[in-house]
Amino acid sequence: MGRYVARRLLQMIPVFIGATLLIFLMMYSLPGDPVRALWGEQSVDEAQIAAMKKDLGLDLPLWQQYWNYLIGLFQGDFGTQIASQRPVADVIADALPVTVRLALFAFTFTVLVGITLGVIAGLWADTLLDRGMLIFTLLLISVPSFVLGYLAQFVFAFKLGWLTPTVRDSENFSELAMPAIVLASLSLAYVVRLTRTSIVENMRSDYIRTATAKGLPRRRVVGVHLLRNSMIPVVTFLGTDLGALLSGAVITEGIFNIQGVGNTVFQALIRREGSTVVGIVTLLVIIYLCASLIVDLLYAVLDPRIRYV
Structure with a gap:
């Protein structure tokens, strides 16, 4: 190892x-x-x-x-912002916690809801519930995030009044709920489909038939044997998706007026602040690489047959 x-x-x-x-x-x-x-x-x-x-x-x-x-x-210096003469590290330190909270909220929602819906669709494959789930995820994949964001604002903020249309306090998770769900919508659709497909494929495997023939409870067959082996492709997607959520928040942060990394990158591109853009992208590259390593190490936890030498 x-x-x-x-x-x-x-x-x-x-x-x-x-x-x-x-x-x-x-x-x-x-x-x-x-x-x-x-x-x-x-x-x-x-x-x-x-x-x-x-x-x-x-x-x-x-x-x-x-x-x-x-x-x-390598000395911790990400450069200097041209317009404000501030160190880029300070700019990132101000914006990153906001985006991290948003991304973690979206990631948690994706994992909990996506895997749950995918397992349900996979266990009841080819039923009306499964077909409805596939149509729902196809709709999420087809609708652009900016359309979904403005639609969520119109329905839940302006019409129903349940949520605020923009984020005024980034530390208030209730205000981050709507943008986090909008940000997570595309990832949610892919996680549901990946989980559903993996569950259906593994349901036909010999080890599932053997576990069922031995009289193991269905809860143990699904929770220990089926779900554990079906999570490998899902974990692969989720590992890279965390970095995608951090870097893909430009549109979502713009719609909901969130002063995070996405908004900072957008403003830097307009002003052609190369040092700011390069500094933020460098940090995201590091996050992607670390997430990829963690995902590879998780394979051995999910499947004991995998060994690293």
Whole structure:
């Protein structure tokens, strides 16, 4: 197990460098000058712009800028925001907890509701309940998140008055309920379908027929044997989905006025704040890599036949 973890950690290095280099090159290849944009249409001294670029290191060749970014990253320095001159680490520290609360709320909702509905649909496959579940998940997959968000606002906030249309206090979980469910809707649909398909396939397996023939209670057959082996593809999806929820909150945070990572990335893209975007994406890449490693290690817990050497 230790050798496997060490190999996976070594494999993360080129993936991390490749991902950060790609987003770094994409951001700094965009047209326009973010330093000059600070003055808008006003005239400004070119010497002042050149001095500011030198202070930020933007006058260096692109490869050297990336190298300096990596060196600073290993020292905990994510760079400096151009407009506010704030460290990007401070910007992330302000926005990340909000998005983490939203993403964890959405993730918990996805796991509890998605797996439950998937198990129900799988145990009663080819029934009216199963067909209704498939139609419901297809509808969630087909409807864009911004449509679902505005629809939820219209129905539950403006018509019924059950919830607030926007989030005023990000620490209030009751206000985060509606945006979290909207954010989790697509993931919920996939989890229901994955769980349902895996349950149906494993119901036909020999070990399930053997456990049933031995007279084991149905609760034990389903809860221990069937569910445990059916969770491997679901855990694979959920491991990457946590990172997707963190990075995919741009639209949801915009609709519900949540000042999190998604809104910060959107504003940074408008202002062409490359350091902010690269810093946030770097953090998300680290989360993705760690989640992928944890998922691989969970395989051995779910299926004892899996061994790592």
